[in-house]
Amino acid sequence: MKPKKDVKKIVFQSEKEMPMMPMSIGSMLFNKTGSWRNIRPEIKLEDCLQCGICWKFCPDMSIEIENEWPVVNYDYCKGCGICAEECPAKCIVMVEERK
Amino acid sequence: MKKVIMGNHALSYGALLSRSQVIAAYPITPQTQVVELLSEMCADKTLDAKFIKVESEHSAMAACIGASVVGARTFTATSAQGLALMHELLHWASGGRLPVVMGNVNRSMAPGWSIWTDQNDSLSQRDTGWMQFYCASNQEVLDTVIQAFKVSEQLAIPSMVILDAFALSHTYEVVDIPDQAKVDEYLPPFRPPFRLTPDDPHAFDGLTGPENYFELRYKLQKDMEKAPALIEETGQEYEKLFGRRLRLVEDYLCDDAEIVLVSSGTAGYTARVAVDDLRQNGVKVGNLRIRVFRPFPFEAVRRILKKAKKVAIVDRNISYGHHGIFYQEVKSALYGGANGRPLFGFIAGLGGRDITPATFKGIVDHTLAHDQAEEEIIWIGVKK
Numbered sequence: 267m268k269p270k271k272d273v274k275k276i277v278f279q280s281e282k283e284m285p286m287m288p289m290s291i292g293s294m295l296f297n298k299t300g301s302w303r304n305i306r307p308e309i310k311l312e313d314c315l316q317c318g319i320c321w322k323f324c325p326d327m328s329i330e331i332e333n334e335w336p337v338v339n340y341d342y343c344k345g346c347g348i349c350a351e352e353c354p355a356k357c358i359v360m361v362e363e364r365k
Numbered sequence: 366m367k368k369v370i371m372g373n374h375a376l377s378y379g380a381l382l383s384r385s386q387v388i389a390a391y392p393i394t395p396q397t398q399v400v401e402l403l404s405e406m407c408a409d410k411t412l413d414a415k416f417i418k419v420e421s422e423h424s425a426m427a428a429c430i431g432a433s434v435v436g437a438r439t440f441t442a443t444s445a446q447g448l449a450l451m452h453e454l455l456h457w458a459s460g461g462r463l464p465v466v467m468g469n470v471n472r473s474m475a476p477g478w479s480i481w482t483d484q485n486d487s488l489s490q491r492d493t494g495w496m497q498f499y500c501a502s503n504q505e506v507l508d509t510v511i512q513a514f515k516v517s518e519q520l521a522i523p524s525m526v527i528l529d530a531f532a533l534s535h536t537y538e539v540v541d542i543p544d545q546a547k548v549d550e551y552l553p554p555f556r557p558p559f560r561l562t563p564d565d566p567h568a569f570d571g572l573t574g575p576e577n578y579f580e581l582r583y584k585l586q587k588d589m590e591k592a593p594a595l596i597e598e599t600g601q602e603y604e605k606l607f608g609r610r611l612r613l614v615e616d617y618l619c620d621d622a623e624i625v626l627v628s629s630g631t632a633g634y635t636a637r638v639a640v641d642d643l644r645q646n647g648v649k650v651g652n653l654r655i656r657v658f659r660p661f662p663f664e665a666v667r668r669i670l671k672k673a674k675k676v677a678i679v680d681r682n683i684s685y686g687h688h689g690i691f692y693q694e695v696k697s698a699l700y701g702g703a704n705g706r707p708l709f710g711f712i713a714g715l716g717g718r719d720i721t722p723a724t725f726k727g728i729v730d731h732t733l734a735h736d737q738a739e740e741e742i743i744w745i746g747v748k749k
Contacts, residue, residue: 280748281580286521286588287462288581289559293572 299326303345305360307338313357320349320358366542372533373398375503375540376442376468376526379510381412382548383466386437386555389417389428391447394480395530396470399442422447426454426465433463434569436560438514442468444530445486446475452490455523459494459585461570464517464524464555466510467495471630471681472530482530484630484682488658488690494585496524496592497659499629503538505611505656508603511543512611515552515599520588532631547606578716583747592660613662615654616669618644622651625673627666627695629655632679655691663741666698709738713745 276292278284285291309320320336321329328343329336338349350358370378376399380388388407390400407416415432419425422443433439443451448469458465469487473479487497498513500506506528513524528534561569573581593613600611617637619625628636633654643650653669655662670676676699680689687693700708709732714720724745731743 275574275576277576278580278748281583282749284577284580284584285559286581286584287460287559288570288573288577290567290569291571291573291577293574294568297572 298341299344300328300339300341303340303343303363305345305347305362306340307343307345307347307349307358308361309336309338310357310359311335313355315355315357317354319352319354323348323352366544367539368542369537370503370540371398371535371537372500372503372506372528373442373468373470373535374402375506376510376528377402377406378540378542379507379526380440380466380468381406382507382543382545383440383511383514383552384438384549384554385412385414385440387415387417387429387432387439388441389419389425389432389439390441390443391419391422391425393422393444393447395472395534396442396444396447396468398534399468399470403440422450423454426451426458426467429465429467430454430458430461430463433458433465434461434561436555436557436562438518438555439463439465440467440510441465442470444470445472448486448490449474452493455490455493455495457570458523460581462521462585464514464521464557466513466517466524466526468506468510469525469527470530470534471527480530482532482630482681484527484680484690487525487527488682488684490525491659491690494522494589495659496522496589496657498524498526498657499633499655500526500528500533501615501631501634501654501656503533503536503540504609506533507540507542508607508609508611511548511552512596512599512603514555516592516595518555518557519595520592521557522585522588522592527630529631541607541609543607551603551606573716575717575719579714579718579747582715583744586742589660593657593662593664596657611656613655613657614665614669615656617652617654619651619653619669619673621649622672623649623674624651625670625676626650626652627655627670627676627678627691628652629658629691630681632681636679658691658694661694661698663698666695670695670699707737709735709743710741711743711745718746 275296328339347360350360406412417428429439429441471482471484473483474485498509509526517524604610626636636652640652678692680691682690684690
């Protein structure tokens, strides 16, 4: 999956340009937490009910719905396994990463 | 309208008149009546606010942060162990620049288990980036809540309104409760420059690397430095509307005093009684009550203590291994300049920015080039 935005790190050149709190400084995009993952969710779409529960439960919004089907964004998925736990059709399996 | 109320209820009336929109709190002696009355006000619609029941003070402050970030005027109250449990989230409120106002009833930290007053609970939160107001009467408690919202919202910095356990919290005094219309004139609705809203989505308080963090802290300090003038200004504005001046410090017979007492909280009023008695016996003594502790009122303390031959500082607190906390703060205000050897204060490396040999060489160059520090804080490596 391609990122929806151009991912680049925001480095302010002066305090005057900065918001007063860390607000939309891009860190959610450039910090690709997917590299922390030890196990990855794989979705067997043939058993998927398209219920959207995985999308709703993912704490990092790493499951996106594309053309009504769930797709994992591996750039950010940390492999917590909540989607696999919650899937009523048991069509998400956690598979060990090979690095 | 004048009413005889306890200090805790003075906090509640302050939150009511300020039109707080969200209140999240957990009860703890000696703070309980603050939220008890507020929950009744919310239940009978005297106050149009969302009252959130929570399971701990940590959750209370978390709920306040959530409410404040969407742009609600937010109030809570706690004491002692409850404040300590909030500690982590106090940093989130100030770092997130959320103008939450909190009442804290000064209660001694356990053990030994105690419900009686001293200041170690609030002073332990000295460095969390909250403003701290120490009150000496129930009237001042009510007035300070209203002023704290005004100052906090202008600077985007949270405030603690602090009162002594029992000596104020449970003591009944006559309090003038201002008209709502006049309070509305003084305190306009909260309109933050940024807030969490689906209309303009943003991510708040995310990962901030060494390349950006330092400047955020610089900005917080710079805004904190604006507070003394703003507190005086809004305190004069308050006097015009309500007849009571709200100041950084209150000096009492200090002009010709040989000994000036420095005090805070209710002890600050007790000191005035002692000053009157001593003056009748010919002892030239005065009292300086510090109302605002953060930001520390350096200019006012230096000006008022300038002529005093001796200064006697009364601390209802202690920093173990150091001194009384007001003592060390007053000492730090008076030191420097022509007194003692020159001290230079550098701030460097916040948020993981590197401190290198070159940083130290820059510090030495600066120190060599100046006889005295021109500023209290010399920021090393901030991108201005």
